[in-house]
Amino acid sequence: MELNRKPEAVTAGTPAGFFQEARTLIKENIREYGMYIALFVIMITFTIMTDGLFMSSRNISNLLDATGYIAVLAVGMTLVIVIRQIDLSVGFAAGFLGAIAAILLTQAGVSMYITIPIILVLGAVLGLINGVLIAKIGIPSFVATLAGMLVFRGALLQITEKTGTIIIKDEHFNAIGNGFIPSIVEVNGLHLLSLVLGLLCIVLYVLSEISTRRNKLKYEFEVISKPIFALKLVFVSAIIAYITWILAQYNGFSWTVVIMLLVVVVYHFLTTRTVLGRHIYAVGSNPEAAHLSGINVKKITYIVFGSMGMLAALSGILFTSRLQSATTTAGTLFELDAIAAAYIGGVSSAGGVGKVTGAIIGAIVMASLSSGMNLLGVGISYQYMIRGGVLAAAVIFDVMTRKKRG
Amino acid sequence: MSENILGMRQISKEFTGVKALASVNFKVKKGEIHCLVGENGAGKSTLMKVLSGVYPYGTYEGDIVFEGAVQQFHKITDSVKAGIVIIYQELALFPDLTVYENIFAGNEVKRGKLVDWNRTIVNAKDMLRKVKLNINPETLVKDLGVGKQQLVEIAKALSKDVKLLILDEPTAALNEDDSENLLQLLRELKTQGITCIMISHKLKEVISIADSATVLRDGQTICTLDGSKGEITENAIIKHMVGREINDIYPKRPNPSIGEDVLELRNWSAFDPQLGRHVAKNVNFHVRKGEIVGIAGLMGSGRTELALSIFGNPKAYKLQGELVLEGVPRKFAHTSDAIGAGIAYVTEDRKGNGLFLAQDIKSNITAAHLRGISTSGVINDNEEVKIASEYKNSMHIKAPSVIQLVGKLSGGNQQKVSLGKWLFVGPKLLILDEPTRGIDVGAKFEIYTIMNKLISEGMSIIMISSELGEVLGMSDRVYVMAEGEIKGELSIAEADQEKIMQLATQ
Numbered sequence: 001m002e003l004n005r006k007p008e009a010v011t012a013g014t015p016a017g018f019f020q021e022a023r024t025l026i027k028e029n030i031r032e033y034g035m036y037i038a039l040f041v042i043m044i045t046f047t048i049m050t051d052g053l054f055m056s057s058r059n060i061s062n063l064l065d066a067t068g069y070i071a072v073l074a075v076g077m078t079l080v081i082v083i084r085q086i087d088l089s090v091g092f093a094a095g096f097l098g099a100i101a102a103i104l105l106t107q108a109g110v111s112m113y114i115t116i117p118i119i120l121v122l123g124a125v126l127g128l129i130n131g132v133l134i135a136k137i138g139i140p141s142f143v144a145t146l147a148g149m150l151v152f153r154g155a156l157l158q159i160t161e162k163t164g165t166i167i168i169k170d171e172h173f174n175a176i177g178n179g180f181i182p183s184i185v186e187v188n189g190l191h192l193l194s195l196v197l198g199l200l201c202i203v204l205y206v207l208s209e210i211s212t213r214r215n216k217l218k219y220e221f222e223v224i225s226k227p228i229f230a231l232k233l234v235f236v237s238a239i240i241a242y243i244t245w246i247l248a249q250y251n252g253f254s255w256t257v258v259i260m261l262l263v264v265v266v267y268h269f270l271t272t273r274t275v276l277g278r279h280i281y282a283v284g285s286n287p288e289a290a291h292l293s294g295i296n297v298k299k300i301t302y303i304v305f306g307s308m309g310m311l312a313a314l315s316g317i318l319f320t321s322r323l324q325s326a327t328t329t330a331g332t333l334f335e336l337d338a339i340a341a342a343y344i345g346g347v348s349s350a351g352g353v354g355k356v357t358g359a360i361i362g363a364i365v366m367a368s369l370s371s372g373m374n375l376l377g378v379g380i381s382y383q384y385m386i387r388g389g390v391l392a393a394a395v396i397f398d399v400m401t402r403k404k405r406g
Numbered sequence: 407m408s409e410n411i412l413g414m415r416q417i418s419k420e421f422t423g424v425k426a427l428a429s430v431n432f433k434v435k436k437g438e439i440h441c442l443v444g445e446n447g448a449g450k451s452t453l454m455k456v457l458s459g460v461y462p463y464g465t466y467e468g469d470i471v472f473e474g475a476v477q478q479f480h481k482i483t484d485s486v487k488a489g490i491v492i493i494y495q496e497l498a499l500f501p502d503l504t505v506y507e508n509i510f511a512g513n514e515v516k517r518g519k520l521v522d523w524n525r526t527i528v529n530a531k532d533m534l535r536k537v538k539l540n541i542n543p544e545t546l547v548k549d550l551g552v553g554k555q556q557l558v559e560i561a562k563a564l565s566k567d568v569k570l571l572i573l574d575e576p577t578a579a580l581n582e583d584d585s586e587n588l589l590q591l592l593r594e595l596k597t598q599g600i601t602c603i604m605i606s607h608k609l610k611e612v613i614s615i616a617d618s619a620t621v622l623r624d625g626q627t628i629c630t631l632d633g634s635k636g637e638i639t640e641n642a643i644i645k646h647m648v649g650r651e652i653n654d655i656y657p658k659r660p661n662p663s664i665g666e667d668v669l670e671l672r673n674w675s676a677f678d679p680q681l682g683r684h685v686a687k688n689v690n691f692h693v694r695k696g697e698i699v700g701i702a703g704l705m706g707s708g709r710t711e712l713a714l715s716i717f718g719n720p721k722a723y724k725l726q727g728e729l730v731l732e733g734v735p736r737k738f739a740h741t742s743d744a745i746g747a748g749i750a751y752v753t754e755d756r757k758g759n760g761l762f763l764a765q766d767i768k769s770n771i772t773a774a775h776l777r778g779i780s781t782s783g784v785i786n787d788n789e790e791v792k793i794a795s796e797y798k799n800s801m802h803i804k805a806p807s808v809i810q811l812v813g814k815l816s817g818g819n820q821q822k823v824s825l826g827k828w829l830f831v832g833p834k835l836l837i838l839d840e841p842t843r844g845i846d847v848g849a850k851f852e853i854y855t856i857m858n859k860l861i862s863e864g865m866s867i868i869m870i871s872s873e874l875g876e877v878l879g880m881s882d883r884v885y886v887m888a889e890g891e892i893k894g895e896l897s898i899a900e901a902d903q904e905k906i907m908q909l910a911t912q
Contacts, residue, residue, distance in 0.1 A: 219791050221807050275776040275783050281765070282773055288759035291720050292751065293774040293827075294742035352764050 018227055025224060031346055031401045035358060038394070039365050046372030054372055057250035060243070065177070067367040068256035069094070069318040073338035074345065074359035075267050076311035079304045081342055082284040084351040085141035087305065088335050089130060089148030090312040095331025096156040097123050098316030102166040102326035103159065105173055112173040119313045126152075127309015128302055135301035149335070157328055166326040177322030180251040181258060191252030198244025202237045209233060256318060260360070263311070267356040280304060285352025340387070341366055344394040348402075365390070410471075411436040411570060411601050412457075417468035419452055419461065426452045427466070427625045434570070434618075439592060439602045441612045443643055444622035445907075446705045446872045450605050453622070454572050458492040459485040473569070489569030493559045495578055495706075501548035506530035508547050509562045533561040537591060553584030560591065571595070572603045577611060578706055579683075589615050607704050609640050609911045621646040640908070648874060648903035656879035657851065659858040664882065665695030667733075668835050668866045669716070669749075674727035676715040676890075685711035685723065687890045693835065698857065698867045700881030702874065702906045708890035709870045710754055713837045717751040718744035732834070745774060750833035754840040754870070756817075756824045763813035767805060768794035770812050770823050775831045797826035802852060818849025825853065829860075836860065837868045842876060854880060874903045886910050 026033055046054040053059060073090055080087045101119045104110040110118075126148075133144040160166065168174060183191045209232075216223045223229070247253055271277040282290040283300045291297050315334065320326050345362030347354030369390060373383050412434040419427040427449045434440045442450050456466050459479030470477045472488055479485045485492075499508050506527050515526045530543040539557045547555060556576055563571055573592075577585040592602055592615065606612050612619055619638050621628040628646045631637040669692065676686040685708050693699045701709050715723050718741035729736050731747055738744045744751075753760040761770055771794045772779050779790045794808040801822045805815060812823055821841070828836065838857070842850040857867060857880065871877050877884055884896045886909035893909040 215788065215791075219795065219807070221809055273785055273787075275780050275785060278769065278773070278776055278785065282762055282769075285762045285764050286759065288720075289753075289762060290773075292717075292741055292753060292759055294718075294740070294745040295773075296740060296742065352762070 018225075021225055021228055025228065031398060032358075034397060034401070035344065035346060035361050035365070035394075039361060039368065042365060042368050042372065046368065046375070050372070050375045053375055055246070057246045059371065059375070060246050061250050061254065063367050063371045064247075064260075064364075065254050065256045065322065066371070067363050068177075068260050069315040069322070070334060070337045070341060070367070071260050071360050071363035072263050072311045072318065073315045073334055074341035074363045075263055075356050076308035077335075077338040078342045078345065078347050078354045078356055078359040079267075079271070079280060080141075080308050081339075081347045081349060082280060082352060082354045083301060083304050084284055084287070084349070085134060085301070085304075086339070087127075087130065087141065087145045087308050089126075089145040089152055090308060090315070090338060091331040091334035091336070092149050092152035092156055093123065093126055093309065093312040093331070094316035094319060094334055095326075095329070096152045096159075096316070097126075097313045098320035098330050099156055099159050099166065099326035101173075101317055101320055102168050105168055105170050106166055112170055115173075116317060119317060120310050123313025123316070124306045124310040127305045127307065127312065130309065131302040131305030134305065135298040152331075156330065160326060160328045164328065168320070168324050168326070174321050174324045176255050176259070177318055177320075178254075178324070180254050183252055189249070191248040191250075194244060194248045194252035197253060198240060198248070201244075202240050205236060205240065206233055256322070259314070259318070263314070264356060264360055271356055276303070281352050287351075337366060338363075340391045343398075344391060346398065348398070362394075409436055410434065411473060413469075413471040414453070414457065415469045415471065417453065417456055417466060417470075419456060419466040425625055427456070429468070430622070430625070430627050432620060432627060433630070434601060434603060437596060437599055437601055438617035439596055439604060439615050441616040441619040442603060442605045442622065443607070443609070443612060443619060443647060445647055445874075448622040448647075449625040450622055451574060452625075454492060454574065454603070454605065457485070458482055458490055458572065486566055489567060490572070491563040491566055491568040491570075492572040493556075493563060493574065493576065495575045497552075497555055497559055499547045499555055499558060502546060504544050504546055505534070505541065505550075505558055506543040508558055509533055509543075509565050511562070513566055529565065530561075533565050534558075536564055537561045551584070552579045553581070553587065556580065556584070556588060557591070560595075568600060570601045570603065572605075574605045575607060575706075576604065577606065577608060579681075585611070607911055609643055612643065613638055613640065619643065623647060623649065640911075644904050644907045644911070648907050655851065656876075657855045657858055659862065664697045665864075667692045668695050668731070669693045669868075670728075670730040671716070672728040672730065674712075674715070674725070674729065676711060676719075676723035676725055678711070678721070678723050685890050686715055689727070689890075689892050691885055691892060691895070693866050693868055695834075695866055696861050696864055697882040698861055698869055698880055700877040700884040701868060701870045701887055702877045702884055703872070703887035703910050705872060707887045707910065709887050710839055711890070712887070713751055713839055713868070713870060716744070717741060717749055717837065745831055745833075748832075748834035749837065750774075750828035750831050750835070751837045752824055752828050752839060752841065754843060756820050760824045761812050761820060764811065766809045766811055767798065767803065767815075767823055768808040771797050771808075771826045771830055774827055778830065793830065797830065801826055801856065816845075816849075818845035818852075821845050821849065821853065825856065833865065835866045835868070837870070839870045840872065841869060842871075842873070874906055877901075877906065878903070888912050 043054065073094070077087065077090070097119050100122065101115055104115045104118065105112060130145055130148055133139045134141045181193055183193050185192045213223055213229060271280065279290070279295050279300050282293065282295055283297050287297055316331070319330060341362035342354065342359050343362070344365050345355065345358030345360070347358065366387060369387055370383065373386065410433050414430065414432040417427050417430045417432070418425070430449065430453060432453065444450050455461050457470060459482045462480045463478040470479070472490065477488060500511065503511070509530045510526050514521045515529055516522060527543055534541065534543060537557045537560050539554060539561065541550070541554065547558060550558065560571070576588055580588065589611065592604070596602065604615070616638055617633045618630055619633070620630045621643060623646070628649070631642060671689050671691050674686060674689040675684055677683070678685045689712060703709050711723070714721055715725060716729060718738040719725060720741050736747060738747065757763060762773065768790050772790055776785065779786055779793060791808060797803070798805065798808050803819050803822045803826070805819065812820060815823065841853055861867060869880060878898070878901060882898055884898065884901045884906065885892050886894045886896070886906055888910050893912050896905060
C-alpha cells in the first residue's frame, strides 16, 4: 500500500490539506452526504426539542419498527423508479395480502411457516401481472398500477367485509412485527445477542471498506487519503455502535429490524454485484441502448415488478403482524410514503440512478419526522404539510446539485 | 431578368468550434424554383435554419436581404410574418388533430378572443382547393398518407400568405405518383408567384423542376447553375457536389486474405409497420471473412434500418427473405440471439442508443457481455477492472481511470468505448454505423487502425458511412444504397466519388 501512495497523500498529512480534501469530498458527493446530514440534523433537532426523549431506547426502537413496512416497499420502489416506471398498487396490495395472511392463519388454520411463503409468492405473481400489463401490452405503468390500486382496495374490502377487522392470535406471527430476537444472556441489563450482532456489523463494514480501498489502490484509482478514510470508518462504526447500544438497553433488535437489514443486504448485493443488477440499471439509464446490448428489457421489467410485488407482500406481513390484525384500511397511502422515501433517498425519475441504501435512509428520514413531531404534539394537519415540504426540498436539492455538476 | 427576392450575403455559422457555414452567398430570384443540393453535412439545412430564424439573428454572421430589405429574424414567427415558411422533412403536423385544425394551428381564425371554428373550416376548404387536395377537412391527419400530409403542410403554409416556400427533401418519403403530384403543384404555385427553395437528393427531380440550382459543399457555395442556359445536368451537379480533394490519410494494411462468406442476405426485405413502408427492399448481398464492406448512401437511404434488421431486429420490422450466417440460415428473435451468433452492431448515435452516459467506462465496456466477467450471475469486480483497463490502454481511451463516467469523455473517446464494448463480445461480424461521425482526425485514424487490425485477425466488417473518402479509403468492396434498395455493387478498383454519388442519387 505504501508503494502506491498517490500524490494527494503528501498534502494529506497537514491539517490544511486534510480540511481541503474534506471540503472537496463533501462538494463532490453533496447529494449523497446531504441525505445523511439531513437525517443527522433532524435527529439532533428533535433530541434537543424533546429533552432527549427522541433518542431514548424505546422511541428509537419504535421508530425503526414503524419504518419497516415502508422501508421494504421503498427498496422495491427504488428499482421500479430506476427503470423509469412507477407502482401505485403496492399500498393496497400490501393491505390485501396482509388480510389474506390473516385469513389463512385464523380461518383456514394454516401454519405461519406455510402462510408466509404462500403470501410472498402470491405477491410476486400480482407484481408480475403488473409487469406484463406494462411491458408486454404497453400500458403506462401509472395507469396499470392505478387500476391495480383500485382492484386491491376493493378486494381488501371484499374479504374483510363480513368479519371486519380480523384479529390474529398466532404469537409467532405477531412476533414479526412486535417481538425481539432472543437475548441468550443479559449482561447488566443489556441485550447480548444484539450487541454481538452490532459488533459483527461493524467488523464486516470495516473489513469490506478496507478491502475495497485496497483494491482501488491496486488499480491506482483515486482514493480518499488515510486520515479521512480512518475518520469515516470511526464515524460510521460509532453510529452503528451507538444505535446498537441504545437498542440493547431496551429489548434489543426487533425481528422487523432484522428483516429490514436482510432485505437491504440482499438487494444491495443484487444491485451492485450481480449481472441482474447491472441489467436493471442499464435498462433504466438507456432502454434503447440496453436492448441493442442484448438485454431483454421486458424480462427486466417483469423481474422488477415481480420483486416489487413480493416486497409488497412482505410489507403486508410486517404491517399485519405489527397490528396483530388485518383491517379494512390497511395499506392506505403506503405507496406514496414509499415513493417519497425513494426520492428522498436520491432516486431519479430520469432513470438509471438510485441506491437501495438511499431508500432506507429516506424511509428513516420520513419516520423520524413523524415520530419527532408526534412527541412534540404537532397536529396531524401540520405533519402532512411539513413532510410534503421536506419531500419537495429533497427533490429541489437533488435537481440543483445535479444541474451544478452537469 | 427578374429581381432577386432573397439574398443571403457572407453567411457564416459556427457550432462550438466547427464551421458549418463559411461565407455562404445565396441568391434566389422572384418566382423561381431554386434547388439546393449537396452531400449530407454540406450545410443545406443549417443555411435554411438561419434563413427561417431557427438560429436567431446574432448567432450567425452575414446579412439576409428579403424583398429588398435587410432582415433580422429573432424567432421563427418573425420570418413567417415576412412570408417565409419552411416545411421540414419530418412533418410538423399534429396527427391526432383534424386537417383544418392543423392548417390553422398557431394561426387561428379568431372572432374576438375566441376561435371561429366555422370560418376556420370554410377557409381550410379554400386552402385545400389551392393544393388540389380533395378531402374532408374534418379528417384526422394520421388517417392520411404521407403524400397527402405533405399537401396539408403546404396548405398550412399558404394560409400564412407565403411568399417564399422552403421544402426540405419533400419527396424523400413519397412514392413516385405522390412525388410527381407534388412537383406539379410546385410548378402551379410558381405561376401564382410563389417562390420556392427545395432541398433534394434526387437529381432527376432537380433536373426536371429547377430553374436554378445551387451546390453547397463543406459549408461553402460552390456554384449556382442556371437552368435556362441548360447548365443543370446530372454530371455537372455530381461533379460540383463531390469535387473535394480526399486528403484524409488512411492507414495502409497488408493485402487482405479474404475467405469464405460469413454473411449472406437473399431477397431480404424489412417492412416498417409504423411508417407503413419498406425500409429495406429485396436486398442481396454478402460479406466475406476478413474484408471490409462499405455501404454508401445518403441519410435515410435505409442503411441503418438494414443493419438493425440483421442485428436481431430490435425495431420489430416485418422481415422477409433469408439470412445465412456461415452457411446456416438463421432467424434472430432478439438482439441477444444476434450477439450470441457473433454479430455486433456499433450504433451511429452513440449518445442516443449506444452508451450509458451516466455510467462509468468499465460498466459500458462490459455491458453487452457480462457473462465474460461473472460466475453464476455474480460480477467479478477485479476481472471487470482488468478487462476494461486493457481496452482503455490498447484503444488509447483518454481518461484518468476506467471508473470515469462516459458522459464526460470527448466524442472520439466515447466512440472508442462504444467500439470496445463490442470487441469484448468477440464478434465474427462487426457492423459499424458511421464509425467516425463527429470525432477528430486523430481519433479517426486510430479507429481505422483498429479496423485494419481486426480484419487481419479474421473478423469481417460492414462499414456504413456517409463520408465518401472513408468509404473509398477503407473498403474492399462497396454497396450503394438508396430508398432501401442496393443500387449497385462496386469493387474498390472501379469505385470513385462520382460513381457512388450517381447510384446514391437515383
